[in-house]
Amino acid sequence: MxxxxxxxxxxxxxxxxxxxxxxxxxxxxxxxxxxxxxxxxxxxxxxxxxxxxxxxxxxxxxxxxxxxxxxxxxxxxxxxxxxxxxxxxxxxxxxxxxxxxxxxxxxxxxxxxxxxxxxxxxxxxxxxxxxxxxxxxxxxxxxxxxxxxxxxxxxxxxxxxxxxxxxxxxxxxxxxSKPVDWACQAESDEGDLADVVGQEQAKRALLLSAAGKHHLLFVGPPGTGKTMLAQRLSGLLPSLTEKEAMEIAAVKSVSFDYHGTEALTQREVRSPHHTCTAAALVGGGTVNSHNKF
Missing domain, CATH: 3.30.230.10 (Ribosomal Protein S5; domain 2)
Structure with a gap:
């Protein structure tokens, strides 16, 4: 027919x-x-x-x-x-x-x-x-x-x-659909590096990592400020380009992992538990109904 x-x-x-x-x-x-x-x-x-x-x-x-x-x-x-x-x-x-x-x-x-x-x-x-x-x-x-x-x-x-x-x-x-200015939505508040007292060597490492786009590894006992310092790295990074913003938004769109437009293009700090396996850390697993990995 x-x-x-x-x-x-x-x-x-x-x-x-x-x-x-x-x-x-x-x-x-x-x-x-x-x-x-x-x-x-x-x-x-x-x-x-x-x-x-x-x-x-x-x-x-x-x-x-x-x-x-x-x-x-x-x-x-x-x-x-x-x-x-x-x-x-x-x-x-x-x-x-x-x-x-x-x-x-x-x-x-x-x-x-x-x-x-x-x-x-x-x-x-x-x-x-x-x-x-x-x-x-x-x-x-x-x-x-x-x-x-x-x-x-x-x-x-x-x-x-x-x-x-x-x-x-x-x-x-x-x-x-009306265009959304993602550049205004991408601002996040993870804290200011100026709030950190002491830890001068760690703060300098953060600045060098952000400026040169280097990886950074913090090692130390609990309570020494590793997570606090890591959370403030996003405030040192330059503004997102459109390509970077869309890559972040694509990941969150796939997993429905956002609440409101402002969360779609924000950098996030992931804090995996210290007992997680290497496969879990890099995203191993099976695909579920929402295509999460």
Whole structure:
């Protein structure tokens, strides 16, 4: 009957490879097949998408065999970030929305059963890659903090599937994300080196480390001020460049490890316990549902 192609992105660490969501509608025994190395969370999208389309008032193609291919097939797909792209692909293949814009757009978002869009993790790496392709992005309104950090990227904020439909039909345009000045957000308050009394040799080592971008190792018994000195290193470092700020924001975006926009581009001091293993210190482990390592 019809074939539609929609673009979105996977999440592998802090990288966001392009995924082409190909939706084919064919006559035959009704069914919904998904291929392309999808994980269980991705396969469950068939039920979420079908229910969301029907509850949002759209026509779910009757007596139709739906095949969704997530290409390239050798990239593992996890999470619910593909829901919106799959739903848009079904609507485009069934002729309910125009497909003229789909080549210049990417879609991200998890669908609730009501058709509402929920936030997804790892949006900043996806938007940075989307910007390189010069495409516009449709993102959940709950991700507006992250969307505003990526400069020169047009991102439309959608609350639900219906609002995306109205925008694509040019009935009711979506709100575009507002740029956030990450340079103002990157300031952190970890203390001032002037607060440290004594420890002149350690303070000079901090200054040399910050000026020359050298590694620094503090060794000593508990209570001698190692952590206090380390916390004040961030106040000596120069302002973040845009590339550095986006690298920090990408890591926090992947792990949902932030509270508010101001925390996305702040340098942080990590204080691992002294009993942690070498593998734990460098980030060993398995990937969980939020792609943490």
């Amino acid at each position: 019809a074939l539609a192609r929609v673009y979105t992105r996977a999440l592998i660490g802090i990288h966001a490879p392009e995924i082409r969501v190909e939706v084919d509608l064919a006559r035959g025994m009704p069914g919904f097949t998904m291929v392309g190395m999808p994980a269980t969370t991705v396969k469950e999208a068939r039920d979420r998408v079908k229910t969301a389309l029907m509850n949002a008032g759209f026509e779910y193609p009757p007596a139709t065999r739906i095949t969704v291919n997530l290409a390239p097939a050798d990239i593992p797909k996890t999470g619910a970030r593909y829901d919106l792209a799959i739903a848009v692909g079904i609507l485009a293949a069934s002729g309910q929305i125009p497909d003229s814009i789909l080549e210049q757009a990417e879609f991200y978002g998890e669908l609730a059963l009501t058709g509402e869009l929920r936030a997804v993790n790892g949006l900043i790496p996806a938007l940075l890659a989307c910007r390189e392709k010069k495409r516009q992005a449709f993102v959940p309104i709950a991700n507006q903090q992250e969307a505003g950090l990526v400069r020169e990227q047009k991102s439309w904020l959608a609350a639900d599937l219906v609002s995306v439909y109205e925008h694509l039909h040019e009935h009711q345009p979506l709100r575009e």
